[in-house]
Amino acid sequence: MPHFNSTMTRKDIVIIGAGSFGLATAACLRLAGHSVTVVAPDDTPAASVAAGMIAPAMETAIDDLSPQLAELLKRSRALWTSFAAEAGVNLQLMPAEWRGEGAQKLSERMTARGFEHHFDAPSQTLVTNEDAKLDPVAALAAMEQGVTRLYERVQAVARTGGGWSVVTDSRTLKADELVVATGAAASIDGMPERAVAAVNALIPIRGLIGITHERLADHVVRGPGAYIAPVNAGPYAGGSVVGATMENGVRDLTPDPALCQSMLDAAFRILGQPPRMIPMRWRAGIRAASGDGLPLAGPVEEGLHLALASRRNGWLLAPLVGAQILAAVEGQPLPEPAFDPRRF
Structure with a gap:
């Protein structure tokens, strides 16, 4: 490196x-x-409209990436350790978990690409310690x-x-x-x-996320339709972020209420909780792809x-x-x- x-x-x-x-x-x-x-x-x-996940294992498995692309993500994850120390970024080491449908398939893909993880078949959960996160605004x-x-x-x-x-x-x-x-x-x-x-x-891609003062999870939790990640810095420290969409070709920065509600409902299903209303600040960011x-x-x-x-x-x-x-x-x-x- x-x-x-x-x-x-x-x-x-x-x-x-x-x-x-x-x-x-x-x-x-x-x-x-x-x-x-x-x-x-x-x-x-x-x-800054992101959860700040440094997630080579989960991203490789979710997108079913090739061995070459998986190795590329591993290289960047390895570089993060020295870069964070030198640049003063707080890189947070914590488990990343998948709950629910698709866990077995993700486990098979992680195994094929050489990512450490634990898969529990009865509960359909998968946990890896190869991913990390940061708080975007602080970083x-x-x-x-x-x-x-x-x-x-x-x-x-x-x-x-x-x-x-x-x-x-x-x-x-x-x-x-x-x-x-x-x-x-x-x-x-x-x-x-x-x-x-x-x-x-370049192709624009809109991503919607929501942020709340309520602590919904103490580590990254993913599942069908959403993810939940803790927020550890800034005005929402102690809270959580819920995300995220990927809408190709969309540049509108106005959050879509139906998509936001769908993500929040999915987040509660992943957490095994009944859906409920909580104060959320929904935001949109426009990324680009080649x-x-x-x-x-x-x-x-x-x-x-x-x-x-x-x-x-x-x-x-x-x-x-x-x-x-x-x-x-x-x-x-x-x-x-x-x-x-x-x-x-």
Whole structure:
């Protein structure tokens, strides 16, 4: 696994976007000794509308991933241990459990991909200790430390000599290299044609989650139709998050009451409790996916890099994306060629 340090000449790098990919990349570059400025408006990134699960075992089993993709998720999970320690992110080790229909199939898939777990046939439950979680808002704040953070919108970018200029609401920034980590947002004026094509090809995906002050579970619990995860930091510390939908092609940020109620009902079924009304704050976030479901992480032009297309594993893959951009900035071989945005 890469180490987040470097003997290279320090570079001035601007990152546009402050979600999990943007700020993980900022942290990797900062830890390697580069000067980093992150520019993004004071909006709610999709990365904060999440449970923060670092879940290679569950995601592999639920999506029935290939051995190659399972190994990729394992690599990123392994990287999280050192990345969290260096970046100051509180990585929480706790069991991840599946309850109900599908547990046996998930167990078979975990066994085939080499994930440790325990399956109990009579109760139809599965538990693994290979997954982890974090609190998204706290993790984003931790990864911001040590970088210059500008709460502005980027109006345009342009290549200037050996670097880039970035025009914001109030100033023009100069950068040796530029990283676009804008999630599902539109392309930026002045981006070269290849980068514009990559951004325009992204598929938006809406995810709905609910958060409550009530503690519904002390570890991650999944099952048909929903998941429940504890919240351990921020204004909802001691509460829980319930999620989540994946709605391809939807950009509307207004939560759908019927979908929200369906998830809450499913959560109570998973927990073995009768459905009831509890105070919930429902939120929507828009993520993006590439045509093959993998991130776009790496160079598209000299000095211009993408860190996009998190799909639903943005938190899990964040340090691996950061390591990919760090390698590209420093002229090293890309650790994950499958993420190279030039593959399309």
